[in-house]
Amino acid sequence: MTAKAAAAETRTPPVHPMPFVRIELAVLSVLEGALQVLLGRRAEAPMAGRWALPGGVLRIDLDADLDAACQRTARERLGIELPGAVQLAAVGGRSRDPRAPWALSVVYRCMVTPGRLAIEPGKRMAELKWVPAQAAIADDKLAFDHGLLIDKAVQSLRAEVEVLRFAPGLMEQAFTLGELQAASEAVLGRPLDKSSFRRRLDAAGCVKPVPGELRTGAFRPAQLYRLELQH
Amino acid sequence: MTAKAAAAETRTPPVHPMPFVRIELAVLSVLEGALQVLLGRRAEAPMAGRWALPGGVLRIDLDADLDAACQRTARERLGIELPGAVQLAAVGGRSRDPRAPWALSVVYRCMVTPGRLAIEPGKRMAELKWVPAQAAIADDKLAFDHGLLIDKAVQSLRAEVEVLRFAPGLMEQAFTLGELQAASEAVLGRPLDKSSFRRRLDAAGCVKPVPGELRTGAFRPAQLYRLELQH
DNA sequence: TCAAAAGTGTTTGGGTTACACCCATGG
DNA sequence: CCATGGGTGTAACCCAAACACTTTTGA
Numbered sequence: 001m002t003a004k005a006a007a008a009e010t011r012t013p014p015v016h017p018m019p020f021v022r023i024e025l026a027v028l029s030v031l032e033g034a035l036q037v038l039l040g041r042r043a044e045a046p047m048a049g050r051w052a053l054p055g056g057v058l059r060i061d062l063d064a065d066l067d068a069a070c071q072r073t074a075r076e077r078l079g080i081e082l083p084g085a086v087q088l089a090a091v092g093g094r095s096r097d098p099r100a101p102w103a104l105s106v107v108y109r110c111m112v113t114p115g116r117l118a119i120e121p122g123k124r125m126a127e128l129k130w131v132p133a134q135a136a137i138a139d140d141k142l143a144f145d146h147g148l149l150i151d152k153a154v155q156s157l158r159a160e161v162e163v164l165r166f167a168p169g170l171m172e173q174a175f176t177l178g179e180l181q182a183a184s185e186a187v188l189g190r191p192l193d194k195s196s197f198r199r200r201l202d203a204a205g206c207v208k209p210v211p212g213e214l215r216t217g218a219f220r221p222a223q224l225y226r227l228e229l230q231h
Numbered sequence: 232m233t234a235k236a237a238a239a240e241t242r243t244p245p246v247h248p249m250p251f252v253r254i255e256l257a258v259l260s261v262l263e264g265a266l267q268v269l270l271g272r273r274a275e276a277p278m279a280g281r282w283a284l285p286g287g288v289l290r291i292d293l294d295a296d297l298d299a300a301c302q303r304t305a306r307e308r309l310g311i312e313l314p315g316a317v318q319l320a321a322v323g324g325r326s327r328d329p330r331a332p333w334a335l336s337v338v339y340r341c342m343v344t345p346g347r348l349a350i351e352p353g354k355r356m357a358e359l360k361w362v363p364a365q366a367a368i369a370d371d372k373l374a375f376d377h378g379l380l381i382d383k384a385v386q387s388l389r390a391e392v393e394v395l396r397f398a399p400g401l402m403e404q405a406f407t408l409g410e411l412q413a414a415s416e417a418v419l420g421r422p423l424d425k426s427s428f429r430r431r432l433d434a435a436g437c438v439k440p441v442p443g444e445l446r447t448g449a450f451r452p453a454q455l456y457r458l459e460l461q462h
Numbered sequence: 463t464c465a466a467a468a469g470t471g472t473t474t475g476g477g478t479t480a481c482a483c484c485c486a487t488g489g
Numbered sequence: 490c491c492a493t494g495g496g497t498g499t500a501a502c503c504c505a506a507a508c509a510c511t512t513t514t515g516a
Binding site for chain 2: 019060061094101
């Protein structure tokens with residue numbers, strides 16, 4: 001019986017040591033006209049005091065799959081869900097993380113509207129802050145390889161906005177076309193032409209007017225729109 | 232001393248069980264005018280006898296990082312290196328693989344020229360065969376979730392060919408523009424216009440003539456070209 | 463009445479499609 | 490000399506940038 005168990009043990013894969021698996025969150029937002037990324041200051045070793053992407057350990061007892069692990073991590077570290085989070089990449093290797101001989105991180109990217117996030121640090125987060133994405137990518141004092149990960153996140157976001165595939169969470173539920181253009185310009189880092197931007201928008205059909213709804217500001221009121229789900 | 236060790240132990244992450252981590256290879260090739268994917272018949276349980284993507288267990292003692300793990304897996308299963316392999320995605324969850332309570336696979340995609348691969352099954356591979364990608368994606372009898380993974384691989388390849396970013400391994404070292412066009416058409420699944428294809432090629436500068444080199448066939452000899460590395 | 467932002471039209475040019483047309487070669 | 494694939498030219502067209510213009514409101 002013990003022999004049989006031993007045999008089964010030998011045949012099953014866990015005979016090989018497995019890597020330390022984490023989830024990292026690249027949470028982005030357009031704030032004050034610039035694309036910013038949410039960083040947390042690490043409360044514990046390793047790299048205590050250093051700024052890093054919020055993240056946590058994959059818990060196979062709690063998480064049904066990777067996407068669920070992403071959401072649980074978001075709840076624990078940021079106190080909110082991250083609808084529309086998409087997987088960016090997996091990175092892994094020796095000496096990525098001093099806690100383990102081999103560390104693998106699955107990185108998620110998510111857009112969040114300014115209001116969504118009451119920046120309240122959760123477990124093991126000393127502090128949270130928004131940092132302009134440019135500065136974060138250039139900062140070589142970020143923990144681990146998180147600078148590279150932020151770069152990847154920004155690149156993939158740009159590629160999507162370029163072809164008018166707006167991630168949910170980029171805008172509030174309802175917004176004016178002017179606001180959408182401003183957000184796109186902040187992400188892309190270059191100005192867009194109002195006329196062609198709008199023509200492209202309704203050619204793509206990715207945005208739908210909310211009848212009757214207007215935003216009344218200091219000047220002429222603007223039609224409000226919502227994101228239309230892509231095919 | 233033991234107390235200190237115990238404390239360290241409690242703080243270090245391996246207190247949580249980690250998932251079973253594998254590498255899967257989506258090896259694609261244009262064969263007989265169609266995009267095909269390399270499948271292996273599983274020699275062992277689970278799903279013995281079923282066709283699946285070649286793959287293997289991540290070995291943190293052997294692999295320096297994920298890319299290295301991909302190459303080792305290719306050597307062991309296929310007997311060759313896979314230059315130009317790119318990471319596609321990571322998938323993971325409970326009940327993906329009966330061998331473990333939680334399985335995570337990092338999937339790589341690679342193009343291979345017809346001649347490159349002497350289909351010689353390696354360790355734990357009963358047999359290897361090329362299957363048209365369309366058929367493989369539609370086949371619901373593939374092991375695990377590999378049908379979905381093949382779909383992803385083909386989609387990402389199409390997106391690249393669409394913008395003339397030819398993966399190394401798509402073509403032999405030297406090729407005629409006609410061959411490049413034929414391969415692109417096979418990947419995209421639609422005909423391309425010769426004239427505009429060529430104009431786009433030299434606008435993008437992604438292809439460079441090899442002076443003096445000609446391919447002499449049944450008819451007029453053709454200039455040979457090589458892929459130019461992108462910026 | 464003016465500033466500021468919303469919203470529309472028109473011109474223009476670059477790039478792609480579609481198609482026609484020569485060129486070179488082995489059979 | 491002809492079938493076949495290599496290679497080039499041209500006109501039509503589409504899209505989007507550029508820019509000017511009108512509209513609407515609060516101050």
